[in-house]
Amino acid sequence: MSRAFTVQPGSVHTGVAGRLSDLFWRRPKLLLALMLAPPLLWLGIIYVGSLFSLLLQSFFSIDEFSGLIQYEFTLKTYRELLRPANYDIILRTTLMAAAVTLASVVIAFPISYFAARYARGRMKAIFYLGVMLPLWSSYLVKVYAWKLILAKEGILSWFFDSVGLMPVLEAVLALPVIGGNSLSVSYIGTFLVFLYVWLPFMILPIQASLERVPANLLEASGDLGASQGQTFRYVVLPLALPGIVAGSIFTFSLTLGDYIIPQIVGSSRLFIGQAVYAHQGTAGNIPLAAAFAVVPIIIMAFYLWMAKRKGAFDAL
C-alpha cells in the first residue's frame, strides 16, 4: 500500500484498528451488516436450513419392504396423511392442544391477575418462585411422578377412596372416549399432565401483559360508570389479549409437538410427535415423519393468521 493513501483528509487515526474505526464511521451500514451476519447465518442456515432439509424429505417416498428412501419427487407421502389412522392422529393432537390451551387460559388468568395487581414484595417473590419452580426440575421426573399419582393404585385413587369419592372418579372414568381404566391410561390423565407441565408458559406472558395495563385506565372506566364486568370486558381483556395469545402460542405448539407425555401417560393412541418419532427414529420412514412435521407448522401458521385477523396483535 502506498503512503499517499495513509494520510487522507479527515482521517486522524492510524493503524489497523484506527482505520477500521474510520471505515465504520463513514459506512455505518457495513458495521450493521457485520454485526448482524453471525446471528442471521445461524438463523438462516442452522435453524431454517435444517428445517427445510427435513421438510424437503416429505416429498420423497419410502420403498415399503426394504425401508430405503426413494429420492424422487412425489406427493404420495402427503396422501398417506389422509388415511383414517393418520388423520385421526392429527385430529386427536389438535383437539388436545386446543383443550389444553383453553384450560390453561382459564386457570392462568386469575393467577396472573392476582400476581400483577395485588401481590407485592415478598408475596410477589413467592409467586414467581411458585410458578418457575416446576420449570427447574427435570421434565421426565415430573411426568413419571404424574404417572404414579394417576396410577390405578396411585395417590389420587387412594385419596378419592379414603374420602369416599370413589364413585365420582369411576363415573368420570366411565365417560366414553376420554375415560379409561384408570386416570393414567385415559385422555383425562394426558390432559392433566399437559396442563400441569405447560401452565407456567401461559401464566408468565399473561402476567407481563397485565402488569402493563395502567391503573388509571381502570379508574377512569369506573368513573365513567362502567360496572366491574364491563371494565373487565372492554378494558382489561383487550389489553391483556397479546399476553394470552403469546401464552397460547406456547401451550398450543408445545402440546402439538410433545411425544413423551402421551407415551408415558395415556391410552397408547399416537399423537403427532409420537408419529414423527415412530416413523423417523424407529421405522426409518423419514418422508412420512417429515410430512407429519409439516402439519403443526401449517396449523400454527393458520392459528397466527386467525389471531392477527382478530386483532390480537394490534395492541403490541
Next chain:
Amino acid sequence: MNRKIVYGVMALSLLSTSPGFAASVGESEGQVNIVAWPGYIERGETDKAFDWVTKFETASGCKVNVKTANTSDEMVALMNEGGFDLVTASGDASLRLIAGKRVQEIDTDLIPSWATVDDRLKSAPWHTVGGKHYGTPYMWGPNVLMYNSKVFTAAPESWSIVFEETTLPDGKSNLGRVQAYDGPIHIADAANYLMFHKPELGIKSPYELNQEQYDAALNLLRDQRKLVGRYWHDAFIQMDDFKNEGVVASGSWPFQVNILASEGQPVASVIPKEGATGWADTTMMHSEAANPNCAYKWMEHTLSSNLQSDLAVWFGANPSVPAACTNGSGMLTKEGCSTNGFDDFDQIKFWQTPVSKCESQGECVPYYRWVSDYIGVIGGR
C-alpha cells in the same frame, strides 16, 4: 478419511467374503461397532458377574462399541444410516436387511465354532437366503404369557385371557387388566391364536396371512383394544404397570418375568396351549463394514466364549450353541435351559418379516400394511 485406508478396507472385505479365497481372519482394525438389543452386550458395568466383552477386547485387540436399539425397525434404520459393522437382528429385521442389501454373506469357514451351532438354527430361514448364510445365530427365546400368580392360582392355559373378555379366577373381568405389545408384529400373536381356534381360516404361518386371514386377525385385535388400557413398549414401563396399574396378564419376555420375580413380585410365565411367537436373533455383518476382521473375531467369540451361557442367564433366553447348556462355560445349567424354553423350540413361531410373495399361499399382506394398520387398531379404527 484417507483414501488408501478406504480402498484397503474394501479390498479386505471383498477378500474375506469370497469363499475359498481367504483361509483366516486378518489383522485386527482396533474396533468393532455393533447395533444390539439393550442388555445384549454386557461388559460387567450393570452387574460384575455378567461380562463377555473385556476378555474379547484384550485377546483380539478390538474395542467393542455398542449402540442399543429398542425395536427391529430402529435397527433397520440404523443399519440403513451406516457406520456399523454388526447388528443383532431379529427375524423381522433380518430379511429386510438382506433385501435392502445392508448386510453381506458371511464365510462360515472363517468361524471355527460354526460347527457347534444348534442344527435347528444353522440354516434357519430368517438368515439363510438361497443357501447363503447372512450371519451367525446369537440368542433365541419365546414371547411368554406373563401373569400375576396371586390372581391366577394355576397357570392360564390359553392366550384367550388377553384376547377375549372373560372373567378371571378372582371373579373380576379382565377388562383393563391385560396388556399387549405395542409393535405391528403383535398381529402375528393374534394370527397364532386364530390358527388354533379357527382352523377353517387355514392359517399356516402367523407371518403369512392372506387378506381374509389378516382381516380376522385385525378384528380380534380390535376386540383386544377394548380390554387393553395401555400397550407396552418399554420393558420397564410394563414392569411398573404390573406393580402399580393393576395389570395381571400380558404377552412379555422372560427378561421382565425374571426381573419382577427377583424383586419378589407375584409373577410367573407360561407358554399356553396355542404355542407362542418368539424371537431368534442373528449377528449380521454390514455390507460396507469398516472393520471386517474384528467383526469376524466377534462372531467367533459369540459362539465360543462364556457369552452364550452367561447371556442366556442374564436375558432369560436360550443359547444358539446347545453345548452352552451343559459345558459350564458360564452360569447356565441344563435346568436353566429348560426353564427358558430350550425344549419348546417346535412350539415357537419365530418372528419373520411378512412379505407379499409368501411361501404358503402366494399372495400375502406385506409388513408396511401391518405397520399402518396396527397404528390404526391402537387408535380405535
